[in-house]
Amino acid sequence: MRAVIAEDSVLLRIGLVKVLEIAGFEVVAEAADAEGLLTAVEQHEPDLVLSDVRMPPGFTDEGVRASLLIRQRWPDMAILLLSQYVEERYAADLLSGNISGVGYLLKQRVADVDEFVEVLRRVAAGGTALDPQVVSQLLVRRHSDPLDRLTAREREVLELMAQGRSNAGIAERLVVSESAVGKHINSILSKLDLPRADADHRRVLAVLRFLGVS
Amino acid sequence: MRVTTASPSWLRPLKGAGPATACLALGAVAQVATLLLLVFAGGPVGVVAATPVLTPIQRARLHACLDLEIPPPPKTGGDTYKERVLHWLQAGSSWRQVGYHLIAAPLIALAGLLALALWAASAAAVTVLLWRLGVGPQSWFPLTGGIGRQVLLTVVGVVGLYLAATLSKALVRLDTRAASACLGPSRADQLARRVAEVSESRAGVVDAADAERRRIERDLHDGAQQRLVSMAVNLGVAKATLPDLPEHARKVIDEAHREAKEAIEELNNLVRGLHPAVLDDRGLDAALSGIAERAPLPVRVKVDLPQRQSPAVEAVAYFVVSEALANVVKHAHAAQAEVSVERIGDTILICVSDDGVGGADLAAGSGLAGLAKRVASIDGTLSVNSPVGGPTLVSVELPCAR
Structure with missing residues (x-):
């Protein structure tokens, strides 16, 4: 699989290339700003775009805006955004519409290489990856609602679902069996009146809609 | 300790009399304009109409002679000419100026003329001996008779000079006070202006502090934070790609990796409190x-x-x-x-x-x-x-x- 990187810090770009190579990606182009990213994507049409959010010249949300443009033109291209800070507002922009093949994570998550490699593969395969911090920010917005009916464990599971993890991923994280996770999920979906869906990304979509994204 | 050499004490009453006299003389000249307006251009109405011109002239006179800085009267706005005139006529500051030009300035100028006449007469009296030496005894009264009369006149002239100096300075003090009260902004206006200035400068300080916080946030984001992240990533890569490391080396790398991630977390929290880009x-x-x-x-x-x-x-x-x-x-x-x-x-x-x-x-x-x-x-x-x-x-x- 081929990837394009956009990151204005040279040091970090070198690290990202190494991690992508570990994950089995071939880095076909590196850009230092949003304009360079768009040119590189146009030229290479990669399978995955890995981009920083805050880049020259404005240092605000250039990466998010570039990603939206890319998704408009190449809806199937997987995009993983990295940022020093994650903001639920940018996540909402990014996830409006098609949420498959989208990721939004804190930069420091790259340091946990094994987990990040898994995220890269998941997003490239059409999955979703939301930083736990984004999910907690989304929960901050909810007011006196069905969320209060969830048990502490169910809330944990819901957060992991919103991050885009599969049943197996959630089970591994919580050190429980997959069937236990399945039970929790069923209970959550019925308490929140969410539709049951088999495909992972449709389930993520339902959860994110519930949390007020898109 | 006294460093400056004071002028001789007998000259002190005359100190500052020069500028004061000049100021009075110019004030009298300026009154010619007022007089002309009164007689030929509509009387008091003419003076009212000419006030916007007269005020700067008087302020310039006081500034030139006495280095006295009277701030300009508050501006009265308005979009059209008619509006501007109306606003001007409604402002209290306008009528204070008119009062100065119509009453205070002419009275002071009149007294000023007296002072000037006293200066001239005294100067003539003081120098009467020289005149007598120059032109010899004449039939004109001061120059006739014995030398005793001229000596007396000289003494009277000296007294006259002191009187003229004192009078001039007193009149200028009066003028200064009247002009400050009438031609400048009122106390309330001055306070309002001061408050506006202080508010503006405070807003500037607040903005500067915000800008500084933004700059620090930006510097840390581009510098220390990126370096820490890239260090943590490299340590992570080392962990993932070097499986055969001896136990103690692995422990050191693990420790450094964890420390780096904690440092990132702490720095993020600190910086986030400063001023987030979002x-x-x-x-x-x-x-x-x-x-x-x-x-x-x-x-x-x-x-x-x-x-x-x-x-x-x-x-x-x-x-x-x-x-x-x-x-x-x-x-x-x-x-x-x-x-x-x-x-x-x-x-x-x-x-x-x-x-x-x-x-x-x-x-x-x-x-x-x-x-x-x-x-x-x-x-x-x-x-x-x-x-x-x-x-x-x-x-x-x-x-x-x-």
Whole structure:
């Protein structure tokens, strides 16, 4: 699989290339700003775009805006955004519409290489990856609602679902069996009146809609 | 210790008499214009009409002769010519100027002419002996008779000079006072102007402080934070790609990796409190969920603002919530907290409440005093309601533009 990187810090770009190579990606182009990213994507049409959010010249949300443009033109291209800070507002922009093949994570998550490699593969395969911090920010917005009916464990599971993890991923994280996770999920979906869906990304979509994204 | 050499004491009464006399002489000349207006150009109405020209002339005269700086009278605005005239006629400052040109200045000029005449007569009297030597005894009274009369006249002339100097200076003092009172802004105007200046400079200081926070945030983001992340990534890569390391080396790398990640976390929290980029980019609502999420207790955020506020107001509001929540975490022992931001009329009301132990005090150095100062810097108010036993409510009102 081929990837394009956009990151204005040279040091970090070198690290990202190494991690992508570990994950089995071939880095076909590196850009230092949003304009360079768009040119590189146009030229290479990669399978995955890995981009920083805050880049020259404005240092605000250039990466998010570039990603939206890319998704408009190449809806199937997987995009993983990295940022020093994650903001639920940018996540909402990014996830409006098609949420498959989208990721939004804190930069420091790259340091946990094994987990990040898994995220890269998941997003490239059409999955979703939301930083736990984004999910907690989304929960901050909810007011006196069905969320209060969830048990502490169910809330944990819901957060992991919103991050885009599969049943197996959630089970591994919580050190429980997959069937236990399945039970929790069923209970959550019925308490929140969410539709049951088999495909992972449709389930993520339902959860994110519930949390007020898109 | 006296360094400057004082002029001889007998000359002292004459000191400053020169500029004062010049000022009076010019004042008398200026009255010729007023006189002409009174006689040939509509009488007092002409003077009223000419006031906008006369005032700068008088201010220039006092400035040139006495180095006296009278600030210009307050400007009266208006879009059309008619409006400007109307506004001018309605302003109290205009009529004070007219009063000066019609009454004070002519009276002082008249007295000034007397002073000038006294100067001239005294000067002539003092020099009478020289005249006699030059032209010899004449039939004109002062130069006839014995030398005794001329000596007496000289003495009278000296006295006259002192009198003229004293009179001139007294008249100029009077003129100065009248002009300051009539031609410049009134005390209320001056205070209003001063308040406006102070407000402006304070806003400048507040803006500069915000800009500084933005700059520090940006510097840390581009510098230390990126370096730390890239260090953590490299350590992570080392862990993942070097499986055959000896046990102690692996331990060192693990430790460094963990330390680096913790440092990133700490620095992020610190920098996030300074001024997040999302605040400029998307506004207060978008920025607040970040600080609420960071707090180690459940926080609910509700923001209801119809539009973006000024950067200064947004920055203070953000800082208020950030600091108030930090206080809750440090002191309140609370199980949960709530943040609400809404606009009521032309104020923004920010409430941060918690269900903790209460007893928070503005005076007790809990960080609330610093918060109150920051709020006051943009004319906001902060109040704390925190009975011992709780709950605590910190409410802040910030003025906002409609």
